[in-house]
Amino acid sequence: MKELPLGKLYYEISRHNPPALSIRPGETVRIETEDTFNGLIRKEGDRRDLAKKPQGNPQSGPIWVEGAEKGDTLAVHIEKIEARIGQAANDMTWARRGLAEFLGHDIPVNTRIAPVRDGKVWWSPNVALPYRPMIGTIGCAPDFGSPTTSPAGDYGGNMDIKEVTDGNTVYLPVYVEGALLHLGDAHAAQGDGELCGTALEMPATVTMTIDLLKAQTIPRPRIRSRDEIMTVATGRPMERSVAQAYSDLILWMEEEFGVPRWDGLSLCTMVGEISVGYHFIGTVAAKIKLEYVHAAAR
Amino acid sequence: MKELPLGKLYYEISRHNPPALSIRPGETVRIETEDTFNGLIRKEGDRRDLAKKPQGNPQSGPIWVEGAEKGDTLAVHIEKIEARIGQAANDMTWARRGLAEFLGHDIPVNTRIAPVRDGKVWWSPNVALPYRPMIGTIGCAPDFGSPTTSPAGDYGGNMDIKEVTDGNTVYLPVYVEGALLHLGDAHAAQGDGELCGTALEMPATVTMTIDLLKAQTIPRPRIRSRDEIMTVATGRPMERSVAQAYSDLILWMEEEFGVPRWDGLSLCTMVGEISVGYHFIGTVAAKIKLEYVHAAAR
């Protein structure tokens, strides 16, 4: 297993970033990530100093995957996401966006430190939430454009989809030689929508096995769990992202599993599910259980 | 128990519709509803004749609730939703809206008849989906405006939220004397988003107990299951409905359960969930488990 300890951090998912580690397809990597706050919030009372660190979502990597080329797909199997310092933090600075209209404008500075222990994340001394770790931001460098780590897009990025979690495999389009995989922005817990703009953010150690699917091209990120397949789309208005994500799912069901697309449309209408990433940028995943896909393909 | 067999159907949720049944608060009612196709699709090959029946979602009722006045809330506890003729139907006429951009334009006429038996709805001879009945359209007549049964709004209407199901209680604002509760548009199964525009639509028999909460005013529909509370909001863009539904939920948590609103915002960020109604009109429900609400209120 290869190791990549915390090193230089990047605020763009960019082909200009030099690889920090080179692997062969099929290798397992253990990589350390910093939290979205650049580590500036470690105890109650800490504040983000935006003058010092204007950007969030620092990325570890990039990882060079030998043999990867434009048109391939990376299959990132996430084995484990560990809370690197045993805690997570929340800050509501961004909540003003979209919520002030409904909740009022006096959103407090409300830094919260949540210990992670016993499979729980302690939102308060009384309230233990299930520890459901996830990677908020992940993607391969595009060949045109270098997005910052704030938006999401066809390349992945700041999707904040909670199904990017341990046990699942994330499929990402490859655009440049070596793929240049970036990741960071781990969460200890997050609901649908990442309502206030940041979740329970944590420095993490991520263990993952990275495979390369040669000459298999996908338009946008996909996820596979033991039971489900999922497709991710981003953009406003969100209702359009819902339609796009489901359409991607239906086309996947047709191509790989043999479910005719109009049957797939009907089936997703009946048993499809939506998982919502950061609501403000309209990221969603469309999901369906594999048992229905297999049954419909018969 | 009072009974209301299928009678005159309405295509508006309107104070101009005369009551079909009068009940006292606390009474249980058994009411028959027609499907969204006005019963025009009963077997493979049947087609909607829009010249004959231009509107969908016919409503049964309205039910007059004694003592109900503007500013009250109706609590509709749904006991049971039965498939009245043992089958449901799907039609993809509306799928063009929003999906043609992604899936192509040649969406077929694809009428599907799905038998309901043994707790399943048979989408095809090979594919049995769980029978998860729900009421797509429900609401009390507004005091200004008479919406058709296509949109949804603060009054309820065509929400297509799958949590409007048996075992749950739906709370609806009352605007006029007697409340004038309308309902219809039952589904045997529906996923998030009601992707193609109609689900597995069925004529149903709905058994429900209707309570009246005097002088308790709510801004929009709410739902309560044994484990969760939920709030429903509608409108485009959907990302705004997500923010509005969550904000309603947070204010409900504050008022009734004593969770300070900014704590509620943080909690919904970590464990809130979104259920998507008909995606094209941006209806969503925001949900949270009661165990978290109670714990956070301590």
Added chain:
Amino acid sequence: MKELPLGKLYYEISRHNPPALSIRPGETVRIETEDTFNGLIRKEGDRRDLAKKPQGNPQSGPIWVEGAEKGDTLAVHIEKIEARIGQAANDMTWARRGLAEFLGHDIPVNTRIAPVRDGKVWWSPNVALPYRPMIGTIGCAPDFGSPTTSPAGDYGGNMDIKEVTDGNTVYLPVYVEGALLHLGDAHAAQGDGELCGTALEMPATVTMTIDLLKAQTIPRPRIRSRDEIMTVATGRPMERSVAQAYSDLILWMEEEFGVPRWDGLSLCTMVGEISVGYHFIGTVAAKIKLEYVHAAAR
């Protein structure tokens, strides 16, 4: 010329409203309208009492047009819009919607009374704006649904399009016998977007000639000036309304003027214009100069 002095006012555009006046096609009518504030703001310091008058945009009429039937079109030629009491008023109560995010939340109560004289409306003692009167809300009663006077839709309604002005002809779909034309909500001046939610609102006297186009069906409102044709669409997101309004315009150019639709699309790309109604509900008009339409049809 027939006269309709101010009488009972309506807050819905509804087939349930009894006609206040009956005319024959081709007749000229002089009709008095109240302002959107129900006349509650006549001098500085006046406030809207929402408890007394919860709704805005009171409508005069409805006018029964003899012979009008579903599927016809009403052609309303607006001759003159006069400021009935020589002044207009503005109030920024609704500005919070959408603007607080950018401008801050402390939007003041800021009632403004603007005298109308010498072809100007005096926004302040120093600032005279051109008097450009318009009718904010106009439409024929739908056959299904009775919208309040807040939204807009295919029937017209609260479009707030400044081209609904003197000298222009507005075309409106007829849905019920007699057409039942409602109108009100006149403005002395309004820019694109009706940014703060109300413009310079005035009680008005509207002189108009109403023609009936038998068996000519239009999907949504249209406007014709001496030089331009225009089509109106409503809905969020606004970018979709822009596409819909232009598409209506292109189809009109094809049907009536003989410009093939793909040429029309190209032409609207080059010289089409957009006029924005109330931005929050996404109402826009797409416009093109007739000289281009005629030239392209050759």
Added chain:
Amino acid sequence: MKELPLGKLYYEISRHNPPALSIRPGETVRIETEDTFNGLIRKEGDRRDLAKKPQGNPQSGPIWVEGAEKGDTLAVHIEKIEARIGQAANDMTWARRGLAEFLGHDIPVNTRIAPVRDGKVWWSPNVALPYRPMIGTIGCAPDFGSPTTSPAGDYGGNMDIKEVTDGNTVYLPVYVEGALLHLGDAHAAQGDGELCGTALEMPATVTMTIDLLKAQTIPRPRIRSRDEIMTVATGRPMERSVAQAYSDLILWMEEEFGVPRWDGLSLCTMVGEISVGYHFIGTVAAKIKLEYVHAAAR
């Protein structure tokens, strides 16, 4: 006057692009640009070969402005925009986005070559449109992220605002040393919304004088003509961009001209105007006549 003939073209607005020309503030530059099609459409029958040239909107430059630093503003006064080869071209490849829902899916390949002469652009042998040249894409390189030339944002980019025209001054935020001004994508004519996705696209020669405003920071692009000031905002839904652009305009009126913001809000409500860029990405400019601004400031 400095000259920059057509040279290497860029498809990102990026700090990684090496300067092609260095100037001192106040200098006039004559720069050649290629059209959005990379010059692949020069005569009827030419087609875009997306395999060869996958990206559009090639950029000339970047221009290094001596002394420019993050936090400054570039004032680009556009003197002249000439049609470099005496013609423009249109192609409707992108029209499918958003329009197929309304116009049908069979949008033709419809390449059109339009000669530019006598102050007109000849859309067809019979239809002469006014030659109203504009620069579709312009901006300084951001310090984080390298956007492609498809989107627009706070840095400028593919705004497609027709007021970026000769005689006007465009103000652009500076993010990196030297500013690194990119531009391209000139149009001979374009209406509101750039409906089909490309306008009358032309290779151009742009003459402009570039000034540097030290330590004057603006959040997003601004434009000034002899009579008007304008602010540009981008994003979906477009109704939010309208609110953001107007809010920028109101804050500009307050800061530079002394109009209190709530007066500015009222004034923009009455006489503000919206110009629509590429509708699909929600770019708009909010405008107001300087005569009103000056009068309101008294």
